[in-house]
Amino acid sequence: MTPPPAISDAVTIELNAVLVALTENQPLVLTLEDGALLPSGPFATEHPTLQSGVRAWVERQTRHPLGYVEQLYTFADRNRPASDGQRRVVSISYLGLTRERLSAGARDPEWRSWYRYFPWEDWRAGPSPLVAQTILPQLSTWADATVDAAKQRERRQRIDVNFGDGVENWNEDLILQRYELLYEAGLVPETLEERNRATPPGIEPVPGMPMRHDHRRILATGIARLRAKIKYRPVFFELMPPEFTLLQLQRAVEALAGRPMHKQNFRRLIDQQGLVEPTGALTSETRGRPAKLFRFRREVVLERAVQGTKLPLSRPI
Amino acid sequence: MTPPPAISDAVTIELNAVLVALTENQPLVLTLEDGALLPSGPFATEHPTLQSGVRAWVERQTRHPLGYVEQLYTFADRNRPASDGQRRVVSISYLGLTRERLSAGARDPEWRSWYRYFPWEDWRAGPSPLVAQTILPQLSTWADATVDAAKQRERRQRIDVNFGDGVENWNEDLILQRYELLYEAGLVPETLEERNRATPPGIEPVPGMPMRHDHRRILATGIARLRAKIKYRPVFFELMPPEFTLLQLQRAVEALAGRPMHKQNFRRLIDQQGLVEPTGALTSETRGRPAKLFRFRREVVLERAVQGTKLPLSRPI
DNA sequence: TATCGTTATGCTCATTCTTAGTATAATCAG
DNA sequence: CTGATTATACTAAGAATGAGCATAACGATA
Structure with a gap:
C-alpha cells in the first residue's frame, strides 16, 4: 500500500515562520528583503523535530527566545514546481509569538505592522x-x-x-x-x-x-489562526511585557483582532477568569488616573485548559 | 538566509489519512493490517497539490468520494529516523469524512470503531x-x-x-x-x-x-480536531445519509463527541440555525411516534460561515 | 486653586443564551 | 386497551453578554 518512493518523489522541506511581536499597539511581523519575504530556513538532518528546527534558526536569527510556537500549514508550493532538475519544495509554516523585538529599525530582518499587508x-x-x-x-x-x-x-x-x-x-x-x-x-x-x-x-x-511567492497568504493564515486562537486560549500574554495595565492588555488584543472592545466588559472577563494578578504597583505613564499593574497568572493556563478564554470581542460590529 | 539544501536534507513525503464514517451510531475509522495502521500513501510528482494527492489515493482505495478533507498535522517521524541510507520521512496527515463505507466486513481495509483504540x-x-x-x-x-x-x-x-x-x-x-x-x-x-x-x-x-508507528496518536489528533470542529462547523452532515431524523442526527453527533446531549435543546439549536429542512416524509423505522425526515440545507454553510454551529454538548458533565 | 480632560474602576440593567425540565402527541407491542 | 417508546412543543430559572452610568484619581491649564 505504500510503495517504496521513487527518487523523483524526494522533496526539500522549507520552514516558514510568521513571527509576531507587539509594539506600541501595532501587531508586528518579522520580514526580510524590504518586507517581501517571511523568514524561512531549511529543515536539516541535524534537527530532531520540525519544531526544534524552527526554534533553532529563528532564535539564531532574532536572538530572542520564542515564547510560543504552533504549526500552521503545510503545502507544496505551486509557484515553485519541480523544474530544471530541482527537487520539489514542500513548505511547512509556523506561527511564533515573541515578547521582544529584534533591534528596532533594522532593515533586514525588519518588523512591520501586518496592517501594511492587509x-x-x-x-x-x-x-x-x-x-x-x-x-x-x-x-x-x-x-x-x-x-x-x-x-x-x-x-x-x-x-x-x-x-x-x-x-x-x-x-x-x-x-x-x-x-x-x-x-x-x-x-x-x-x-x-x-x-x-x-x-x-x-x-x-x-x-x-x-510579498514574494505565497508569503502574503501564509501571513494571512497566521493572522487568522492567531485571531481565532485568542478567543479560547490566552496566548496574547506571550506578547506582553511582564507587567502591564489592563488597558495595555486590551490594546494588545485589539491590535491582534483588529477591532475595538468594550473596556469594562474586557476587564470583567479578564479578572473573572483569574488570568491576572495585581503586582501591587501603580503606573502613571498615562495621563489620567494611575492604573494598577498586573502580571499574567501563568498557572491558569493549566487550570483553565478546559474552559479556555473568553473575550468580549464586541460581536459583529 | 536560505542556503541551498544539501542532498542529505532530501526527505520523502508520506500522506496519512484518518478516514471517518458513521454506521449504527459507531464512529468508524478506516484501518489496514488488522487495525494496526492508518491508510497512507506517497506524495508523488504527478500530484499538483497535497490535498489532491490524498484524494487521489483515498478514493482509489475506498471507491467512495471524500466529502470533506482537512489537513491535520505534519511531523518528522522520530520512530523512523534517517538511517541505513534511507531518506528521512515526513508525514503529513489528513482528516477525511465520508458518507458511505467500503464493503462492510472487509478485512483490509477495515472500518473499526475508534473507541476500540480509545x-x-x-x-x-x-x-x-x-x-x-x-x-x-x-x-x-x-x-x-x-x-x-x-x-x-x-x-x-x-x-x-x-x-x-x-x-x-x-x-x-x-x-x-x-x-x-x-x-x-x-x-x-x-x-x-x-x-x-x-x-x-x-x-x-x-x-x-x-497501532504501529505513531498512527494511534495521529488518530487521536484526528478525533480531537473533529470533536472541536463540530462545535463551530456543521461538518457532521458529511457523515449523514441524505435524509435522516433529528434523533439520528443527534446520535451521530453524540457518537463523535462521545457524550450524550439534551434532546429537546439539540433540536432547538439545529432548527434555530436553519441547518435542516423537512423533506415532508415521515419514518417509522423506530418504535414510537413516527419522526419527520429532514435533509441538510447545504446553503447555510455559506450563509452561516460567519457564525458557525452551536451544539448543546451538555457542558462539562 | 478650580476646572477640565483623561484614564481607571465599580456597579447596574436589560437582553439573550443555556440548562433542565414538564407536558402532550403519536405510534407499536402485547 | 394499556404501557412502553419516541417525537415534539413549551416554560421557568439561571448564567452570560452587551451596553452604559457613575465615581475616582490623576495631570494640565485657565
Whole structure:
C-alpha cells in the first residue's frame, strides 16, 4: 500500500515562520528583503523535530527566545514546481509569538505592522473606509461580471459573508478567506512579481503590500489562526511585557483582532477568569488616573485548559 | 538566509489519512493490517497539490468520494529516523469524512470503531467506568511516584485538567492530551511493538488497541480536531445519509463527541440555525411516534460561515 | 486653586443564551 | 386497551453578554 518512493518523489522541506511581536499597539511581523519575504530556513538532518528546527534558526536569527510556537500549514508550493532538475519544495509554516523585538529599525530582518499587508483588516477605529469605499464597489463589479446567474448569486453571497456590508457583520477571523476572495476577483496580486505586470483596465488595485511567492497568504493564515486562537486560549500574554495595565492588555488584543472592545466588559472577563494578578504597583505613564499593574497568572493556563478564554470581542460590529 | 539544501536534507513525503464514517451510531475509522495502521500513501510528482494527492489515493482505495478533507498535522517521524541510507520521512496527515463505507466486513481495509483504540473516550452512557476505576487510580500512583514536590503538583494538575475526577469536568476535546498523558505515565504503549515487551511491574495496562508507528496518536489528533470542529462547523452532515431524523442526527453527533446531549435543546439549536429542512416524509423505522425526515440545507454553510454551529454538548458533565 | 480632560474602576440593567425540565402527541407491542 | 417508546412543543430559572452610568484619581491649564 505504500510503495517504496521513487527518487523523483524526494522533496526539500522549507520552514516558514510568521513571527509576531507587539509594539506600541501595532501587531508586528518579522520580514526580510524590504518586507517581501517571511523568514524561512531549511529543515536539516541535524534537527530532531520540525519544531526544534524552527526554534533553532529563528532564535539564531532574532536572538530572542520564542515564547510560543504552533504549526500552521503545510503545502507544496505551486509557484515553485519541480523544474530544471530541482527537487520539489514542500513548505511547512509556523506561527511564533515573541515578547521582544529584534533591534528596532533594522532593515533586514525588519518588523512591520501586518496592517501594511492587509490594510482593510484594521477596524480598530471603526469600519474600515477601505472596505466600503474601495473594496466593496469593485467586488460588486466583479460579481456582476459573470453572465451565469447562479455563479453571480454565489459570488454575492461570498462577498456578503466575508465582508458584510462594510459596516456590519465583520468577522475578523475571515482574513484568509477575504484575501483569497480579493485575489480571485483580481483586486490583489498574488505575488510581488505579478503586481509589476499591467493592471487590467477598470481595476483599481486595493492598497496593501504584496510579498514574494505565497508569503502574503501564509501571513494571512497566521493572522487568522492567531485571531481565532485568542478567543479560547490566552496566548496574547506571550506578547506582553511582564507587567502591564489592563488597558495595555486590551490594546494588545485589539491590535491582534483588529477591532475595538468594550473596556469594562474586557476587564470583567479578564479578572473573572483569574488570568491576572495585581503586582501591587501603580503606573502613571498615562495621563489620567494611575492604573494598577498586573502580571499574567501563568498557572491558569493549566487550570483553565478546559474552559479556555473568553473575550468580549464586541460581536459583529 | 536560505542556503541551498544539501542532498542529505532530501526527505520523502508520506500522506496519512484518518478516514471517518458513521454506521449504527459507531464512529468508524478506516484501518489496514488488522487495525494496526492508518491508510497512507506517497506524495508523488504527478500530484499538483497535497490535498489532491490524498484524494487521489483515498478514493482509489475506498471507491467512495471524500466529502470533506482537512489537513491535520505534519511531523518528522522520530520512530523512523534517517538511517541505513534511507531518506528521512515526513508525514503529513489528513482528516477525511465520508458518507458511505467500503464493503462492510472487509478485512483490509477495515472500518473499526475508534473507541476500540480509545475506550475511555466513550461517555455516551455516562462517565466511563474505565476512567474512574482503572485510569485515575494508576495515574494517581504515577503522580505520587516522583519525589519532587513541584513536579508532583504539576502532575496532579494535569491529571485533573485532562480527566476531571472521573465523573465531572470531562472535556471531550482533550483526547490527544489525555493520550499523551497516559503514554507519559506508561499506561499505554506508543506502538504495537512496544506492547509486546514486558509490562513494568505494578502497572495494569489500560485497555485499548495500540497501532504501529505513531498512527494511534495521529488518530487521536484526528478525533480531537473533529470533536472541536463540530462545535463551530456543521461538518457532521458529511457523515449523514441524505435524509435522516433529528434523533439520528443527534446520535451521530453524540457518537463523535462521545457524550450524550439534551434532546429537546439539540433540536432547538439545529432548527434555530436553519441547518435542516423537512423533506415532508415521515419514518417509522423506530418504535414510537413516527419522526419527520429532514435533509441538510447545504446553503447555510455559506450563509452561516460567519457564525458557525452551536451544539448543546451538555457542558462539562 | 478650580476646572477640565483623561484614564481607571465599580456597579447596574436589560437582553439573550443555556440548562433542565414538564407536558402532550403519536405510534407499536402485547 | 394499556404501557412502553419516541417525537415534539413549551416554560421557568439561571448564567452570560452587551451596553452604559457613575465615581475616582490623576495631570494640565485657565
